[in-house]
Amino acid sequence: MKILTGNDLKSGAVIWWTGHDWSLHVEDAVNVGERADEIARREEAARRVNAPYAIDAELRDGRVRPAHIKDRIRALGPTVRPDLTLKPADPEARHWVI
Amino acid sequence: MYKYDQYDQQMVDTRVEEFRDQTARRLAGKISEDQFKPLRLTNGLYLQLHAYMLRVAIPYGTLDSRQMHALADIADRYDRGYGHFTTRQNIQYNWIKLAEAPDLLADLAKVEMHAIQTSGNCIRNISSDHFAGAAADELVDPRPYAELLRQWSSFHPEFSYLPRKFKIAVIASDTDRAAMKLHDIGIQIVERDDALGAAFYVGGGMGRTPMVAPSIRDFVPLDQLVTYSEACLRVYNRYGRRDNKYKARIKILVHELGAEEYARQVEEEFAHLLGQGVEPPLAELERIKTYFADPAFQDASNDTIDRSDPDFALWVDRNTVPHKREGYVSAVISLKPVGGIPGDATARQMHVMAELAKSYSFDELRVMHTQNIVLPHVRKAQLYTLWQTLEAEGMGAPNLDTIEDIIACPGLDYCSLANARSIPVAQKISERFAETGKTAELGELKLKISGCINACGHHHAGHIGILGVDKKGTENYQLLLGGSEAADTSLGKITGPGFSEDGIVDAVEKATDVYLRERSDGERFLDTYRRIGMEPFKEALYG
Numbered sequence: 001m002k003i004l005t006g007n008d009l010k011s012g013a014v015i016w017w018t019g020h021d022w023s024l025h026v027e028d029a030v031n032v033g034e035r036a037d038e039i040a041r042r043e044e045a046a047r048r049v050n051a052p053y054a055i056d057a058e059l060r061d062g063r064v065r066p067a068h069i070k071d072r073i074r075a076l077g078p079t080v081r082p083d084l085t086l087k088p089a090d091p092e093a094r095h096w097v098i
Numbered sequence: 099m100y101k102y103d104q105y106d107q108q109m110v111d112t113r114v115e116e117f118r119d120q121t122a123r124r125l126a127g128k129i130s131e132d133q134f135k136p137l138r139l140t141n142g143l144y145l146q147l148h149a150y151m152l153r154v155a156i157p158y159g160t161l162d163s164r165q166m167h168a169l170a171d172i173a174d175r176y177d178r179g180y181g182h183f184t185t186r187q188n189i190q191y192n193w194i195k196l197a198e199a200p201d202l203l204a205d206l207a208k209v210e211m212h213a214i215q216t217s218g219n220c221i222r223n224i225s226s227d228h229f230a231g232a233a234a235d236e237l238v239d240p241r242p243y244a245e246l247l248r249q250w251s252s253f254h255p256e257f258s259y260l261p262r263k264f265k266i267a268v269i270a271s272d273t274d275r276a277a278m279k280l281h282d283i284g285i286q287i288v289e290r291d292d293a294l295g296a297a298f299y300v301g302g303g304m305g306r307t308p309m310v311a312p313s314i315r316d317f318v319p320l321d322q323l324v325t326y327s328e329a330c331l332r333v334y335n336r337y338g339r340r341d342n343k344y345k346a347r348i349k350i351l352v353h354e355l356g357a358e359e360y361a362r363q364v365e366e367e368f369a370h371l372l373g374q375g376v377e378p379p380l381a382e383l384e385r386i387k388t389y390f391a392d393p394a395f396q397d398a399s400n401d402t403i404d405r406s407d408p409d410f411a412l413w414v415d416r417n418t419v420p421h422k423r424e425g426y427v428s429a430v431i432s433l434k435p436v437g438g439i440p441g442d443a444t445a446r447q448m449h450v451m452a453e454l455a456k457s458y459s460f461d462e463l464r465v466m467h468t469q470n471i472v473l474p475h476v477r478k479a480q481l482y483t484l485w486q487t488l489e490a491e492g493m494g495a496p497n498l499d500t501i502e503d504i505i506a507c508p509g510l511d512y513c514s515l516a517n518a519r520s521i522p523v524a525q526k527i528s529e530r531f532a533e534t535g536k537t538a539e540l541g542e543l544k545l546k547i548s549g550c551i552n553a554c555g556h557h558h559a560g561h562i563g564i565l566g567v568d569k570k571g572t573e574n575y576q577l578l579l580g581g582s583e584a585a586d587t588s589l590g591k592i593t594g595p596g597f598s599e600d601g602i603v604d605a606v607e608k609a610t611d612v613y614l615r616e617r618s619d620g621e622r623f624l625d626t627y628r629r630i631g632m633e634p635f636k637e638a639l640y641g
Contacts, residue, residue, distance in 0.1 A: 010125065010197045012149035047127050051145060068571055070510060073519075074147055078511040080439055080521045084178055084193075 001031040003064060004039055005071065006052030014074045015049060022048060024086065026075035029057065029064045065096070072097045099160050099462065100245050100389045102210045109253065110207045113214060117141050118200035125197060140220075142213025143199055147514050150194040153216040154206060158226035158244040158268070159187030159465035163452035166463055168209040170448035176202045181448065182512075183433060183441040185505060185556055186265070187225050187465040188216060192512055214252065219260045221251035221331075225267045227275045228466040231390060232428045232474040234420040238294065240270035240287055242387045243323060246378070249386075250324050257331050261338035262346040264331070265303075277467060277583035279311045280304055280559060282348045283330055287320075294320050300330055300360065301352030304553035308589045309349040312357035314364060320383070322368075325376045329368035333360065393460035393475060398425025401478035410485050413496040418481065425478055429459075431471040431488060432495040432503065436532040437525050440506040441469030443493075450491045458484050468505055470498070501536075501543040501610070502528040505556055509549030509566060510573070516549035518566025518573035519599075523547055526603045531610075540610055543623045546581075559583035561624040562609060563590040564602060575602035579609065579635055580627045591632060594640055608638045 004017035036054035077085030270287035278284035284299035302311025459473035488494035509520030546560030557563035563578035581590030
């Protein structure tokens with residue numbers, strides 16, 4: 001599947017396209033298929049996202065998982081600072097990244 | 099240390115307001131990201147893996163306590179309570195909000211700091227010896243010359259759009275503590291016939307094409323320092339390649355022309371510039387020098403160190419270095435606790451360091467390119483009290499220049515250019531060697547890790563270097579041996595096929611075991627490697 005990501009213009013936070021809005025959580029991302037460029041252009045013009053781009057991902061156990069480790073680190077947060085990630089209390093989160 | 103005059107302050111304040119307007123226009127949609135990106139980068143604001151990242155310039159790594167307190171306040175107010183000290187003696191914040199960046203820059207300006215020219219194809223922050231003004235072996239304090247060059251290079255219109263970024267280091271001792279020959283221009287202040295001058299090394303660098311800078315001129319009179327620098331830059335700006343980003347650094351130009359031909363062209367340009375009045379009047383250099391006068395050292399010649407506490411004695415042996423004044427030392431605050439993140443400091447730790455500087459080091463701190471902090475002028479009699487505070491705050495690791503004192507770039511945990519994570523590897527190595535207890539036995543061993551070929555972690559210059567690469571979507575680590583960024587500058591060589599994250603930790607241990615087995619009396623790891631060559635290490639790693 002193809003999912004769309006970028007950074008929030010004001011905060012810089014990593015965000016994922018949900019089909020109608022942006023979410024901080026990669027599990028909310030939807031398959032954008034061939035529509036990535038069109039959505040990216042529209043959302044960037046509306047200043048709802050900065051530097052959007054599409055990436056490959058897969059559904060694993062029903063959860064969206066970016067194909068590349070770089071995007072998994074973007075999705076969770078720095079592996080060396082679990083306290084700063086989106087799932088600070090989840091000891092399994094790091095394994096999902098690596 | 100240098101204090102802004104009204105022109106410096108006005109320049110910085112004006113830039114803050116200019117950026118405030120640019121940011122407002124970006125947020126209002128009046129300018130696009132394509133238009134805004136070069137403007138924010140000029141002010142040190144990157145878009146990184148998780149958020150905007152701001153790189154703040156710390157000229158030649160020198161800070162006072164007021165500035166360190168301000169950096170701590172910024173970490174608390176605008177970031178997530180910490181900052182990362184970098185290999186260019188700067189500090190980076192990883193979680194900045196664009197809308198707040200102008201206010202952050204305004205707070206920086208209040209303490210005579212900024213983020214100008216910490217990105218882009220311009221002359222970057224000028225680095226220097228972190229023991230400048232204190233080192234027992236220096237000819238003079240190199241910082242006035244670094245400051246003169248900082249003023250010359252700030253907003254220099256001709257050098258605002260160079261083919262690529264440009265880094266200058268200035269030192270004034272034969273012991274190179276600033277990786278001078280791995281800079282675009284490395285300058286060493288030298289003495290000849292009782293006169294001071296500057297030796298120029300041009301065309302060094304790391305990155306994907308590492309090169310040690312060749313000597314271009316062994317003596318430039320100091321009243322021609324700026325003019326000669328301008329000639330070096332002008333030739334580069336004219337002929338440096340703009341068609342290929344990967345061949346655009348000056349090292350490629352010097353290499354392709356040959357050092358002799360490059361030097362000839364610089365001399366030609368220099369002769370032309372000498373008649374153009376480029377050089378600032380010597381009075382300006384003398385004005386700058388007054389800011390770097392020695393502090394009011396006391397007669398401390400009778401100071402002694404009570405070594406009855408063995409942990410303290412170990413820290414003294416490892417983390418203090420001789421000072422030019424009897425009774426004083428320079429003390430290194432380690433930002434490398436075992437299993438920690440090299441170069442990271444919490445806001446609280448920054449406040450503590452600021453207070454220690456105020457109490458024990460004439461209000462001065464230095465950022466080392468090795469990602470530690472120096473208190474340059476500490477009386478021996480006050481070391482024990484200082485150390486007790488460092489211990490209590492997690493900054494008392496006795497590991498300067500050991501295998502636990504690892505340089506690591508932010509790597510894939512933070513950096514959008516990285517191919518692999520650097521920090522976890524550093525953490526595992528420091529934990530492994532702390533656990534095995536081999537650190538002391540290994541002595542001086544400089545280990546440096548980069549998460550990509552751009553080499554921000556100086557892996558080419560490590561006695562042991564590690565380069566993280568992407569191997570079909572998986573992190574993989576190459577091992578290099580034999581690098582140095584000291585006076586005996588050399589570039590490390592890759593041992594062979596790379597290793598996994600855990601495999602590289604084992605590989606480092608195997609390499610150190612070869613050293614322990616093969617070393618002769620007094621040899622460091624690097625010396626043994628240079629004597630016996632790569633083969634015994636390869637045999638241990640792959641045999």
